[in-house]
Amino acid sequence: MPPPHAPRAVLETALYVSDLDTAAAFYKDVIGLDEHLRVPGRHVFLRCETSMILLFDPEATQDSHGKFPVPPHGAMGQGHVCFRAQPGEMDLWEEHLTSKGVAIEADFEWPGGARSIYVRDPAQNSVEFAEAKLWGFDT
Structure with missing residues (x-):
């Protein structure tokens, strides 16, 4: 079904x-x-x-230990999360992250014109900010 x-x-x-x-x-x-x-x-x-x-x-x-009704889970190593940024916000995110002492690991435009900025969190997970048009969404 x-x-x-x-x-x-x-x-x-x-x-x-x-x-x-x-x-x-x-x-x-x-x-x-x-x-x-x-x-x-x-x-x-x-x-x-x-x-x-x-x-x-x-x-x-x-x-x-029976405290939570979910099965055990976990992962080792670096993960990834991408936050949706609104059109026109990418420069603001770049400035904000830099002002907080967060190094920009990558900043580029994808085919189709969407921009992504990548940084690392303290656990070395990859944190991306991208315009929704990266995946064909309006905003």
Whole structure:
């Protein structure tokens, strides 16, 4: 039986970090997300308008000890998240990130004219800011 329809959006994205406090500070203070929920030593969840960024300690998510009704999960190594930027915001993001001492790892235009800026979070996850037209979306 097929699904009722294709999903409409990604609801949450998980990144794995060894230092929750440092990573959470980056996503709050540099990116501007709001903290939604924290379980010390396990995870920090941050709101990004209509989706969530979930920061997990990969070691802690391997063993839930019956505390959480979800299966153990986790990843080692660098992950990736891309934030949608509005047309005309890319220069502002570049200036903001630079002013916060965040090094721009890459800045380029894709075929079709969309621009992406890449930086690294404190856990070395790849963090991208891109115009929605990269994937054919209007805004």
